[in-house]
Amino acid sequence: MSAPVELRRVIRLPHATALVVGTIIGASIFVQPSEITSLVPSVPGILAVWLAAGALTLAGAVVTAELASTFPRSGGVYVYLTEAFGRPAGFLWGWAMFWSMHSGIIAAIAVIFARYAGYVVPLGPAGTKAVAIGVIGLLSGINYLGVREGSRLQAAFTAGKLVAVLAIVALGFGLGGRVGDHFAGSALAHAGVTARDFLTGLGAGLFAFGGWHMATYSSEETVDPTRTIPLALALGTVIVTAAYLAMNAVYLYVLPLDAVASSTRVAADFADALLGRGGGSAVAAIVLFSTFGALAGIVLTGPRVYLAMARDGLLFRWLGAVHPRFRTPHRAIALQAVWSSVLVATGTFRALFTRVVYTEWIFFGLLALGAVLLRGRPGVARSYSAPGFPALPLLFAAAAFAVVLNLVFAHPRDTLSGLGLVLLGLPVYFLLARKGPVPKAAP
Numbered sequence: 044m045s046a047p048v049e050l051r052r053v054i055r056l057p058h059a060t061a062l063v064v065g066t067i068i069g070a071s072i073f074v075q076p077s078e079i080t081s082l083v084p085s086v087p088g089i090l091a092v093w094l095a096a097g098a099l100t101l102a103g104a105v106v107t108a109e110l111a112s113t114f115p116r117s118g119g120v121y122v123y124l125t126e127a128f129g130r131p132a133g134f135l136w137g138w139a140m141f142w143s144m145h146s147g148i149i150a151a152i153a154v155i156f157a158r159y160a161g162y163v164v165p166l167g168p169a170g171t172k173a174v175a176i177g178v179i180g181l182l183s184g185i186n187y188l189g190v191r192e193g194s195r196l197q198a199a200f201t202a203g204k205l206v207a208v209l210a211i212v213a214l215g216f217g218l219g220g221r222v223g224d225h226f227a228g229s230a231l232a233h234a235g236v237t238a239r240d241f242l243t244g245l246g247a248g249l250f251a252f253g254g255w256h257m258a259t260y261s262s263e264e265t266v267d268p269t270r271t272i273p274l275a276l277a278l279g280t281v282i283v284t285a286a287y288l289a290m291n292a293v294y295l296y297v298l299p300l301d302a303v304a305s306s307t308r309v310a311a312d313f314a315d316a317l318l319g320r321g322g323g324s325a326v327a328a329i330v331l332f333s334t335f336g337a338l339a340g341i342v343l344t345g346p347r348v349y350l351a352m353a354r355d356g357l358l359f360r361w362l363g364a365v366h367p368r369f370r371t372p373h374r375a376i377a378l379q380a381v382w383s384s385v386l387v388a389t390g391t392f393r394a395l396f397t398r399v400v401y402t403e404w405i406f407f408g409l410l411a412l413g414a415v416l417l418r419g420r421p422g423v424a425r426s427y428s429a430p431g432f433p434a435l436p437l438l439f440a441a442a443a444f445a446v447v448l449n450l451v452f453a454h455p456r457d458t459l460s461g462l463g464l465v466l467l468g469l470p471v472y473f474l475l476a477r478k479g480p481v482p483k484a485a486p
Contacts, residue, residue, distance in 0.1 A: 060274070062343070064279045092248050117261060141382065142382075157174035180384070260344040402447075402465050405447055
Protein backbone atom coordinates (compact mmCIF):
# COMPACT_ATOMS: atom_id res chain seq x y z
CA MET A 44 0.00 0.00 0.00
CA SER A 45 1.22 3.49 -0.78
CA ALA A 46 1.93 5.86 2.09
CA PRO A 47 -0.82 8.40 2.83
CA VAL A 48 -0.35 11.84 1.32
CA GLU A 49 0.79 14.33 3.97
CA LEU A 50 0.18 18.05 4.26
CA ARG A 51 3.03 20.33 3.22
CA ARG A 52 4.84 22.38 5.90
CA VAL A 53 5.35 25.85 4.40
CA ILE A 54 3.83 28.32 6.90
CA ARG A 55 6.57 30.24 8.72
CA LEU A 56 6.39 32.85 11.48
CA PRO A 57 5.68 35.87 9.22
CA HIS A 58 2.89 33.98 7.44
CA ALA A 59 1.43 32.61 10.71
CA THR A 60 1.47 36.09 12.28
CA ALA A 61 -0.13 37.52 9.16
CA LEU A 62 -2.78 34.82 9.43
CA VAL A 63 -3.60 35.90 13.01
CA VAL A 64 -3.65 39.63 12.19
CA GLY A 65 -5.34 39.30 8.82
CA THR A 66 -8.06 37.00 10.10
CA ILE A 67 -8.93 39.29 13.01
CA ILE A 68 -8.87 42.61 11.15
CA GLY A 69 -11.78 42.33 8.76
CA ALA A 70 -14.86 44.55 8.63
CA SER A 71 -15.67 44.84 12.34
CA ILE A 72 -13.33 47.73 13.12
CA PHE A 73 -15.20 49.77 10.51
CA VAL A 74 -18.60 49.25 12.18
CA GLN A 75 -18.23 47.85 15.71
CA PRO A 76 -16.97 51.06 17.41
CA SER A 77 -20.47 52.54 17.13
CA GLU A 78 -22.04 49.72 19.13
CA ILE A 79 -19.44 49.96 21.88
CA THR A 80 -19.69 53.75 22.01
CA SER A 81 -23.47 53.63 22.40
CA LEU A 82 -23.08 51.24 25.35
CA VAL A 83 -20.11 52.96 27.02
CA PRO A 84 -20.45 56.67 26.08
CA SER A 85 -17.17 58.07 27.38
CA VAL A 86 -13.76 58.26 25.76
CA PRO A 87 -11.87 56.56 28.65
CA GLY A 88 -14.62 53.90 28.89
CA ILE A 89 -14.51 53.15 25.17
CA LEU A 90 -10.74 52.77 25.13
CA ALA A 91 -10.96 50.65 28.32
CA VAL A 92 -13.40 48.26 26.60
CA TRP A 93 -11.10 47.85 23.61
CA LEU A 94 -8.06 47.41 25.84
CA ALA A 95 -9.91 44.84 27.97
CA ALA A 96 -11.00 42.96 24.84
CA GLY A 97 -7.41 42.92 23.60
CA ALA A 98 -6.07 41.80 26.98
CA LEU A 99 -8.66 39.03 27.25
CA THR A 100 -7.89 37.90 23.71
CA LEU A 101 -4.17 37.91 24.50
CA ALA A 102 -4.80 35.80 27.62
CA GLY A 103 -6.75 33.31 25.52
CA ALA A 104 -4.02 33.32 22.88
CA VAL A 105 -1.31 32.64 25.50
CA VAL A 106 -3.27 29.73 26.98
CA THR A 107 -4.01 28.36 23.50
CA ALA A 108 -0.32 28.72 22.60
CA GLU A 109 0.56 26.21 25.32
CA LEU A 110 -2.00 23.78 23.94
CA ALA A 111 -0.67 24.33 20.42
CA SER A 112 2.84 23.45 21.59
CA THR A 113 1.50 20.35 23.34
CA PHE A 114 -0.64 19.00 20.49
CA PRO A 115 0.87 20.24 17.18
CA ARG A 116 -1.77 18.58 15.00
CA SER A 117 -4.17 20.06 12.49
CA GLY A 118 -7.52 20.94 14.01
CA GLY A 119 -6.56 23.39 16.74
CA VAL A 120 -9.43 23.94 19.20
CA TYR A 121 -11.09 20.69 18.09
CA VAL A 122 -7.96 18.74 19.04
CA TYR A 123 -7.51 20.52 22.39
CA LEU A 124 -11.14 20.06 23.48
CA THR A 125 -11.00 16.41 22.47
CA GLU A 126 -7.80 15.82 24.45
CA ALA A 127 -9.13 17.62 27.53
CA PHE A 128 -12.79 16.54 27.66
CA GLY A 129 -13.21 13.73 25.16
CA ARG A 130 -14.53 13.29 21.65
CA PRO A 131 -18.06 14.68 22.23
CA ALA A 132 -16.69 18.12 23.18
CA GLY A 133 -14.44 18.25 20.14
CA PHE A 134 -17.24 17.06 17.88
CA LEU A 135 -19.62 19.79 19.10
CA TRP A 136 -17.01 22.43 18.29
CA GLY A 137 -16.57 21.10 14.76
CA TRP A 138 -20.35 20.67 14.36
CA ALA A 139 -20.99 24.31 15.32
CA MET A 140 -18.09 25.45 13.15
CA PHE A 141 -19.34 23.82 9.98
CA TRP A 142 -23.07 24.49 10.23
CA SER A 143 -22.82 28.00 11.63
CA MET A 144 -19.81 29.59 13.32
CA HIS A 145 -17.16 29.23 10.63
CA SER A 146 -19.25 28.84 7.50
CA GLY A 147 -21.56 31.59 8.77
CA ILE A 148 -18.74 34.08 9.22
CA ILE A 149 -17.41 33.23 5.74
CA ALA A 150 -20.86 33.98 4.34
CA ALA A 151 -21.24 37.16 6.41
CA ILE A 152 -17.86 38.61 5.41
CA ALA A 153 -18.41 37.66 1.77
CA VAL A 154 -21.72 39.55 1.80
CA ILE A 155 -20.06 42.60 3.40
CA PHE A 156 -17.43 42.45 0.65
CA ALA A 157 -20.14 42.29 -2.00
CA ARG A 158 -22.09 45.19 -0.49
CA TYR A 159 -19.03 47.43 -0.54
CA ALA A 160 -18.31 46.27 -4.09
CA GLY A 161 -21.81 47.53 -4.85
CA TYR A 162 -20.70 50.95 -3.63
CA VAL A 163 -18.20 51.00 -6.52
CA VAL A 164 -20.26 49.12 -9.14
CA PRO A 165 -24.04 49.13 -8.57
CA LEU A 166 -25.36 45.66 -7.75
CA GLY A 167 -28.89 44.49 -7.09
CA PRO A 168 -29.75 41.83 -4.50
CA ALA A 169 -29.02 38.99 -6.94
CA GLY A 170 -25.77 40.62 -8.01
CA THR A 171 -24.67 41.03 -4.40
CA LYS A 172 -25.22 37.33 -3.72
CA ALA A 173 -23.42 36.40 -6.94
CA VAL A 174 -20.36 38.48 -6.03
CA ALA A 175 -20.31 37.03 -2.49
CA ILE A 176 -20.48 33.46 -3.80
CA GLY A 177 -17.88 34.30 -6.42
CA VAL A 178 -15.34 35.57 -3.88
CA ILE A 179 -15.88 32.45 -1.75
CA GLY A 180 -15.24 30.31 -4.82
CA LEU A 181 -12.15 32.31 -5.82
CA LEU A 182 -10.47 32.09 -2.42
CA SER A 183 -11.43 28.43 -2.01
CA GLY A 184 -9.86 27.72 -5.41
CA ILE A 185 -6.62 29.47 -4.42
CA ASN A 186 -6.42 27.46 -1.20
CA TYR A 187 -7.32 24.27 -3.07
CA LEU A 188 -4.20 24.76 -5.20
CA GLY A 189 -1.83 24.99 -2.23
CA VAL A 190 -1.36 26.29 1.29
CA ARG A 191 1.73 28.23 0.16
CA GLU A 192 -0.38 30.22 -2.30
CA GLY A 193 -3.08 30.81 0.31
CA SER A 194 -0.67 31.90 3.06
CA ARG A 195 1.26 34.22 0.74
CA LEU A 196 -1.97 35.86 -0.38
CA GLN A 197 -2.96 36.28 3.27
CA ALA A 198 0.43 37.84 4.15
CA ALA A 199 0.24 40.30 1.25
CA PHE A 200 -3.25 41.48 2.16
CA THR A 201 -2.36 41.71 5.86
CA ALA A 202 0.60 43.97 5.07
CA GLY A 203 -1.65 46.09 2.86
CA LYS A 204 -4.37 46.51 5.47
CA LEU A 205 -1.84 47.45 8.17
CA VAL A 206 -0.51 50.15 5.84
CA ALA A 207 -4.13 51.30 5.36
CA VAL A 208 -4.67 51.44 9.14
CA LEU A 209 -1.49 53.49 9.59
CA ALA A 210 -2.60 55.83 6.77
CA ILE A 211 -6.05 56.32 8.37
CA VAL A 212 -4.50 57.11 11.76
CA ALA A 213 -1.91 59.46 10.28
CA LEU A 214 -4.48 61.30 8.13
CA GLY A 215 -6.91 61.53 11.01
CA PHE A 216 -4.47 63.12 13.43
CA GLY A 217 -2.81 65.13 10.64
CA LEU A 218 -5.93 66.61 9.03
CA GLY A 219 -8.35 66.28 11.93
CA GLY A 220 -7.09 69.41 13.64
CA ARG A 221 -9.44 71.50 11.50
CA VAL A 222 -12.54 69.52 12.54
CA GLY A 223 -14.42 70.79 15.63
CA ASP A 224 -13.71 69.67 19.16
CA HIS A 225 -11.61 66.60 19.82
CA PHE A 226 -12.57 63.76 22.13
CA ALA A 227 -15.84 65.57 22.77
CA GLY A 228 -18.03 64.15 25.52
CA SER A 229 -21.65 63.08 25.26
CA ALA A 230 -24.87 63.85 27.10
CA LEU A 231 -25.33 60.07 27.33
CA ALA A 232 -22.31 59.85 29.62
CA HIS A 233 -24.24 61.44 32.49
CA ALA A 234 -26.53 58.39 32.60
CA GLY A 235 -23.58 56.32 33.85
CA VAL A 236 -22.24 52.98 32.68
CA THR A 237 -23.40 49.80 34.38
CA ALA A 238 -21.43 46.59 34.69
CA ARG A 239 -23.88 45.01 32.25
CA ASP A 240 -23.22 47.79 29.71
CA PHE A 241 -19.48 47.26 30.03
CA LEU A 242 -19.81 43.47 29.66
CA THR A 243 -22.09 43.87 26.63
CA GLY A 244 -19.60 46.30 25.13
CA LEU A 245 -16.82 43.84 25.91
CA GLY A 246 -18.76 41.16 24.04
CA ALA A 247 -18.97 43.45 21.02
CA GLY A 248 -15.24 44.11 21.27
CA LEU A 249 -14.46 40.40 21.48
CA PHE A 250 -16.49 39.88 18.31
CA ALA A 251 -14.12 42.33 16.57
CA PHE A 252 -11.18 40.22 17.82
CA GLY A 253 -12.76 37.02 16.52
CA GLY A 254 -10.57 34.56 14.64
CA TRP A 255 -7.44 34.83 16.79
CA HIS A 256 -7.41 31.06 17.37
CA MET A 257 -7.56 30.02 13.71
CA ALA A 258 -3.80 29.86 13.17
CA THR A 259 -3.82 26.70 15.30
CA TYR A 260 -5.94 24.86 12.75
CA SER A 261 -3.05 24.49 10.32
CA SER A 262 -0.37 23.19 12.74
CA GLU A 263 0.68 20.37 10.41
CA GLU A 264 1.39 22.88 7.64
CA THR A 265 3.42 25.16 9.93
CA VAL A 266 7.20 24.99 10.14
CA ASP A 267 8.26 24.28 13.75
CA PRO A 268 4.67 24.68 15.01
CA THR A 269 5.52 24.31 18.71
CA ARG A 270 7.52 27.56 18.48
CA THR A 271 5.92 29.36 15.53
CA ILE A 272 2.27 29.23 16.60
CA PRO A 273 2.76 30.53 20.17
CA LEU A 274 4.85 33.44 18.85
CA ALA A 275 2.36 34.18 16.07
CA LEU A 276 -0.60 34.19 18.47
CA ALA A 277 1.09 36.61 20.87
CA LEU A 278 2.56 38.92 18.23
CA GLY A 279 -0.61 38.98 16.16
CA THR A 280 -2.87 39.79 19.11
CA VAL A 281 -0.62 42.64 20.30
CA ILE A 282 -0.48 44.12 16.78
CA VAL A 283 -4.26 44.00 16.41
CA THR A 284 -4.87 45.51 19.86
CA ALA A 285 -2.56 48.43 19.04
CA ALA A 286 -4.28 48.93 15.67
CA TYR A 287 -7.76 48.87 17.21
CA LEU A 288 -6.85 51.36 19.96
CA ALA A 289 -5.30 53.70 17.38
CA MET A 290 -8.34 53.44 15.07
CA ASN A 291 -10.80 54.19 17.87
CA ALA A 292 -8.68 57.07 19.14
CA VAL A 293 -8.62 58.69 15.71
CA TYR A 294 -12.38 58.17 15.22
CA LEU A 295 -13.00 59.96 18.52
CA TYR A 296 -10.47 62.66 17.66
CA VAL A 297 -12.28 63.59 14.45
CA LEU A 298 -15.95 62.81 15.22
CA PRO A 299 -18.03 63.84 18.25
CA LEU A 300 -18.79 60.94 20.53
CA ASP A 301 -22.52 61.16 19.80
CA ALA A 302 -21.80 60.92 16.08
CA VAL A 303 -19.71 57.78 16.59
CA ALA A 304 -22.45 56.21 18.72
CA SER A 305 -25.21 56.84 16.16
CA SER A 306 -23.25 56.04 13.01
CA THR A 307 -23.96 52.92 10.97
CA ARG A 308 -20.72 53.37 8.99
CA VAL A 309 -18.33 55.13 11.32
CA ALA A 310 -15.26 54.76 9.08
CA ALA A 311 -17.10 56.31 6.12
CA ASP A 312 -18.40 59.19 8.28
CA PHE A 313 -14.86 59.71 9.56
CA ALA A 314 -13.53 59.87 5.99
CA ASP A 315 -16.30 62.24 4.87
CA ALA A 316 -15.47 64.59 7.75
CA LEU A 317 -11.82 64.63 6.67
CA LEU A 318 -12.03 64.50 2.88
CA GLY A 319 -15.56 65.53 1.95
CA ARG A 320 -17.97 63.41 -0.04
CA GLY A 321 -15.16 61.50 -1.74
CA GLY A 322 -14.11 60.00 1.57
CA GLY A 323 -16.74 57.26 1.39
CA SER A 324 -15.22 55.85 -1.80
CA ALA A 325 -11.80 55.69 -0.16
CA VAL A 326 -13.23 53.81 2.82
CA ALA A 327 -15.14 51.44 0.53
CA ALA A 328 -11.86 50.50 -1.15
CA ILE A 329 -10.17 49.92 2.22
CA VAL A 330 -13.06 47.78 3.49
CA LEU A 331 -12.99 45.72 0.28
CA PHE A 332 -9.27 45.15 0.73
CA SER A 333 -9.60 44.33 4.43
CA THR A 334 -12.56 41.95 4.10
CA PHE A 335 -10.93 40.11 1.21
CA GLY A 336 -7.80 39.56 3.29
CA ALA A 337 -9.75 38.37 6.33
CA LEU A 338 -11.83 36.05 4.20
CA ALA A 339 -8.67 34.54 2.70
CA GLY A 340 -7.46 33.48 6.15
CA ILE A 341 -10.82 32.13 7.31
CA VAL A 342 -11.30 30.09 4.14
CA LEU A 343 -7.78 28.66 4.57
CA THR A 344 -8.13 27.50 8.18
CA GLY A 345 -11.56 25.86 8.53
CA PRO A 346 -11.02 22.78 6.33
CA ARG A 347 -8.14 21.67 8.55
CA VAL A 348 -10.62 21.05 11.37
CA TYR A 349 -12.89 18.98 9.14
CA LEU A 350 -9.83 17.05 7.98
CA ALA A 351 -8.93 16.23 11.60
CA MET A 352 -12.51 15.17 12.38
CA ALA A 353 -12.62 12.90 9.34
CA ARG A 354 -9.37 11.28 10.44
CA ASP A 355 -10.95 10.58 13.83
CA GLY A 356 -13.98 8.97 12.23
CA LEU A 357 -16.36 11.80 13.18
CA LEU A 358 -17.05 12.84 9.58
CA PHE A 359 -17.17 10.96 6.30
CA ARG A 360 -13.81 9.32 5.63
CA TRP A 361 -13.53 10.83 2.16
CA LEU A 362 -13.33 14.29 3.76
CA GLY A 363 -9.98 13.29 5.27
CA ALA A 364 -8.30 12.99 1.88
CA VAL A 365 -5.26 15.12 1.00
CA HIS A 366 -4.78 16.04 -2.65
CA PRO A 367 -1.85 14.01 -4.05
CA ARG A 368 -0.47 16.95 -6.04
CA PHE A 369 -1.44 20.11 -4.13
CA ARG A 370 -1.17 18.52 -0.65
CA THR A 371 -4.29 20.30 0.60
CA PRO A 372 -7.52 18.97 2.20
CA HIS A 373 -9.25 19.57 -1.13
CA ARG A 374 -12.56 17.86 -0.39
CA ALA A 375 -13.00 19.68 2.93
CA ILE A 376 -12.23 22.97 1.15
CA ALA A 377 -14.84 22.22 -1.50
CA LEU A 378 -17.49 21.21 1.04
CA GLN A 379 -16.93 24.38 3.09
CA ALA A 380 -17.24 26.50 -0.06
CA VAL A 381 -20.49 24.82 -1.04
CA TRP A 382 -22.17 25.21 2.37
CA SER A 383 -21.00 28.81 2.83
CA SER A 384 -22.39 29.60 -0.63
CA VAL A 385 -25.71 27.99 0.29
CA LEU A 386 -25.88 30.24 3.38
CA VAL A 387 -25.25 33.28 1.17
CA ALA A 388 -27.81 32.25 -1.42
CA THR A 389 -30.55 31.58 1.14
CA GLY A 390 -29.66 34.37 3.58
CA THR A 391 -29.95 31.94 6.49
CA PHE A 392 -26.45 32.73 7.75
CA ARG A 393 -27.79 35.81 9.54
CA ALA A 394 -30.02 33.87 11.92
CA LEU A 395 -27.59 30.97 12.37
CA PHE A 396 -24.55 33.14 12.91
CA THR A 397 -26.12 35.63 15.34
CA ARG A 398 -27.65 32.82 17.41
CA VAL A 399 -24.61 30.58 17.64
CA VAL A 400 -21.57 32.85 17.55
CA TYR A 401 -21.77 33.61 21.27
CA THR A 402 -21.35 29.89 22.02
CA GLU A 403 -17.79 30.18 20.73
CA TRP A 404 -16.91 31.79 24.07
CA ILE A 405 -18.41 28.87 25.99
CA PHE A 406 -15.92 26.67 24.16
CA PHE A 407 -13.08 29.13 24.83
CA GLY A 408 -13.89 29.06 28.55
CA LEU A 409 -13.85 25.25 28.45
CA LEU A 410 -10.58 25.39 26.52
CA ALA A 411 -8.93 27.36 29.34
CA LEU A 412 -10.23 24.90 31.95
CA GLY A 413 -8.97 22.07 29.75
CA ALA A 414 -5.50 23.63 29.73
CA VAL A 415 -5.46 23.48 33.53
CA LEU A 416 -6.52 19.82 33.47
CA LEU A 417 -3.94 18.90 30.85
CA ARG A 418 -1.13 20.70 32.69
CA GLY A 419 -1.35 18.10 35.43
CA ARG A 420 -1.97 15.04 33.25
CA PRO A 421 0.91 12.50 33.30
CA GLY A 422 2.69 11.91 30.03
CA VAL A 423 1.64 15.22 28.42
CA ALA A 424 4.73 17.06 27.15
CA ARG A 425 4.76 20.66 25.98
CA SER A 426 7.34 22.93 24.36
CA TYR A 427 5.90 26.18 25.71
CA SER A 428 4.47 26.89 29.16
CA ALA A 429 2.08 29.82 29.49
CA PRO A 430 2.85 32.10 32.45
CA GLY A 431 0.54 32.58 35.39
CA PHE A 432 -0.86 29.06 35.71
CA PRO A 433 -3.44 28.34 36.98
CA ALA A 434 -4.57 31.93 37.64
CA LEU A 435 -4.41 33.13 34.01
CA PRO A 436 -6.55 30.38 32.41
CA LEU A 437 -9.01 30.44 35.33
CA LEU A 438 -9.44 34.22 35.04
CA PHE A 439 -9.85 33.89 31.28
CA ALA A 440 -12.48 31.17 31.73
CA ALA A 441 -14.36 33.26 34.31
CA ALA A 442 -14.36 36.30 32.00
CA ALA A 443 -15.51 34.21 29.03
CA PHE A 444 -18.41 32.71 30.99
CA ALA A 445 -19.34 36.16 32.38
CA VAL A 446 -19.61 37.55 28.85
CA VAL A 447 -21.73 34.56 27.79
CA LEU A 448 -24.08 34.84 30.80
CA ASN A 449 -24.51 38.55 30.19
CA LEU A 450 -25.51 37.85 26.58
CA VAL A 451 -27.96 35.16 27.73
CA PHE A 452 -29.68 37.63 30.07
CA ALA A 453 -29.68 40.35 27.39
CA HIS A 454 -30.92 38.14 24.51
CA PRO A 455 -32.36 34.95 26.06
CA ARG A 456 -34.33 33.74 23.04
CA ASP A 457 -31.54 34.02 20.47
CA THR A 458 -28.76 32.74 22.74
CA LEU A 459 -30.65 29.75 24.12
CA SER A 460 -31.92 28.75 20.67
CA GLY A 461 -28.32 29.04 19.45
CA LEU A 462 -27.14 26.74 22.23
CA GLY A 463 -29.90 24.33 21.22
CA LEU A 464 -28.58 24.28 17.65
CA VAL A 465 -25.14 23.34 18.96
CA LEU A 466 -26.48 20.63 21.27
CA LEU A 467 -28.33 19.05 18.33
CA GLY A 468 -24.90 17.72 17.44
CA LEU A 469 -24.89 15.35 20.43
CA PRO A 470 -27.34 12.77 19.01
CA VAL A 471 -25.42 12.91 15.74
CA TYR A 472 -22.19 12.22 17.61
CA PHE A 473 -23.62 9.22 19.47
CA LEU A 474 -25.07 7.87 16.23
CA LEU A 475 -21.61 8.00 14.68
CA ALA A 476 -20.01 6.57 17.82
CA ARG A 477 -22.29 3.50 17.65
CA LYS A 478 -20.53 2.48 14.46
CA GLY A 479 -17.41 1.79 16.48
CA PRO A 480 -13.95 3.33 16.43
CA VAL A 481 -12.53 4.31 13.09
CA PRO A 482 -8.79 3.92 12.56
CA LYS A 483 -7.02 7.26 12.33
CA ALA A 484 -5.24 8.21 9.16
CA ALA A 485 -1.58 9.10 9.45
CA PRO A 486 -1.18 12.79 10.39
